[in-house]
Amino acid sequence: MxxxxxxxxxxxxxxxxxxxxxxxxxxxxxxxxxxxxxxxxxxxxxxxxxxxxxxxxxxxxxxxxxxxxxxxxxxxxxxxxxxxxxxxxxxxxxxxxxxxxxxxxxxxxxxxxxxxxxxxxxxxxxxxxxxxxxxxxxxxxxxxxxxxxxxxxxxxxxxxxxxxxxxxxxxLRTPTVSLGGINPVEGPTQRGTYPGQYQDTPNGELQRWDGGQWVSYPAGVGGIVPANVPLEQGGYVGQYRDGTSGQFQRWNGTAWKPAFPGPYFNGTYDEGWTTSTTFTTALTDTLSTPLGVDFVAPPSGAVLITYGARMYAPAPTPPALAMSLRLTQAGTTKIEAGDEGSVVYTGATPASMSTVTRFYGMVPGLTYTVTALFKVGSNTSQIKGYFDNTFVMVQHHN
Structure with a gap:
């Protein structure tokens, strides 16, 4: 027939x-x-x-x-x-x-x-x-x-x-449905014809045409876009997705960025020493000097910084050893190293010491650098203060 x-x-x-x-x-x-x-x-x-x-x-x-x-x-x-x-x-x-x-x-x-x-x-x-x-x-x-x-x-x-x-x-067959119906996609995906049109993809994703691209339905209601859904451009600022690398991401209006960046970390197992009685970034006998880490200030403008080292001064009466931090932005010092809040240890036997401090008042989105500084206390005998397993870790904080 x-x-x-x-x-x-x-x-x-x-x-x-x-x-x-x-x-x-x-x-x-x-x-x-x-x-x-x-x-x-x-x-x-x-x-x-x-x-x-x-x-x-x-x-x-x-x-x-x-x-x-x-x-x-x-x-x-x-x-x-x-x-x-x-x-x-x-x-x-x-x-x-x-x-x-x-x-x-x-x-x-x-x-x-x-x-x-x-x-x-x-x-x-x-x-x-x-x-x-x-x-x-x-x-x-x-x-x-x-x-x-x-x-x-x-x-x-x-x-x-x-x-x-x-x-x-x-x-080569492709389906078509009545006006307002959800089209079950088979074959090549065709562009939408009006915002608010829906389609059901071969992998089971419900998508909505936003006027320029097909957006997975969970994204349109505040849901997290799954990793298997390609979405090169977000639909709105604050949209979240599960990145293809497993990293949770947020659309900032122009790019997908880590939703919770960091932690930013730098550290070394290479031991170094100093005899300086004022804070210095330089340690002798180590290639990892100065030791610092760059990070992007979060929307809160505040970060938690954990830092420390394995310290000792091999002397009968060892002086106090101290480790502190300096915060800079584009080469300008914002917070200078000091005794207050520093990691301190006095002893000839090596011991691991660390602390946590909070830096705040930073401009969100700008890149800052935190650098470790070291010194030896009263040191008329030029006693060497040793710093090993030195590290700095920066985490976003509200």
Whole structure:
């Protein structure tokens, strides 16, 4: 039975034709036209798109199964609803003697008012491709809906095995739904046509068109965008996502940044010493001097800094050893090192000492540097103060 359509034939349209083709599927393509495609659904509800499915019938023949579709013409032509109420076989020509080719199976409308074909009907057709070393599918004819590509090998015929149907088919079908419906995406993702339009992706993500891109639905209601959803640009400042590297990220209006940056850390196991009685960044016998770390000030303008070292002064009466911090921004000192809040130890036996301090009043978003400084207390005998396993760690704080 031929493909059935309505409002195509000049005469002879039956009530049955009209009933079969009232699809109601008009997903907008623009203000006048609609998106061509196949109505989704299956008999048992297991599949998104089973209409106009195609499979092997014989060596060179395939069966196109029943289904309904909409084929959009030019603006003046309007949209043509079509229905294949029963399966139909299509036959492919024998393969070329030397090269393979790619044929195209389409649902096609003939409308003599527009194409001068002297025909007014709908057909399932095979458009034969051109054989070649790297064959390509032919262009779809005007007013047609591509359904399948079929690769026909060189020499294929009914007598020598025919078309290898398990590998020869490429599904080109795409679904379309009624206005306001959620389109189940199959094949290439098409751009949306109005903000507020929804689609269901093949991996089960519900997405909303925001006027420029498809945004995963959880993002639109304050949810966390999952890592498997590609979202190069956030939808709003403050949106969160699970980054592909496993890092929790926040959209700041221009880029995805770590939602909770840090901790920023620098440390060394390389021991160094000083005899300076004033705070200095330089330690002798270590390559890790000065020891510092850069960080970006958080929205609160406050950070917690943990710092310390394994310290000792090998002397009968060891002086006090101290470690402090200096805070700078773009080379300007904001907080100078001092005794208050410093890590202090007095002893000839090595001991690990550390403390935590809070720096605040920084400008959010600016990069600051915190640097470790060291000194030895009263030191007329030039006693060496040793600092090992030295570290500085910066964490954001409210």
């Amino acid at each position: 031929n493909l059935r359509s309505s409002w195509t034939a000049e005469t002879g349209q039956t009530r049955e034709d009209t009933r079969l083709t009232q699809t109601g599927a008009t997903t907008p393509l623009n203000t006048v036209q609609v998106r061509s495609g196949i109505l989704p659904g299956s008999y048992d509800g297991r599949y998104r798109l089973s209409g106009l499915w195609m499979d092997k019938a014989s060596a060179m023949t395939a069966t196109v199964h029943e289904g309904r579709a909409v084929i959009q013409g030019s603006i003046s032509q309007g949209a043509y609803p079509v229905t294949l109420p029963a399966s139909q076989e299509v036959t492919f020509a024998a393969g070329d003697a030397q090269y393979s080719r790619v044929d195209l199976v389409v649902a096609r409308i003939y409308d003599n008012l527009y194409d001068s074909s002297n025909r007014n009907e709908a057909k399932i057709e095979v458009v034969q491709g051109v054989p070649g070393q790297a064959p390509q599918a032919p262009a779809a004819p005007p007013l047609s809906l591509p359904l399948w590509e079929v690769t026909v090998p060189a020499g294929a015929s009914a007598g020598n095995g025919g078309i290898p149907w398990g590998t020869a088919l490429k599904d």
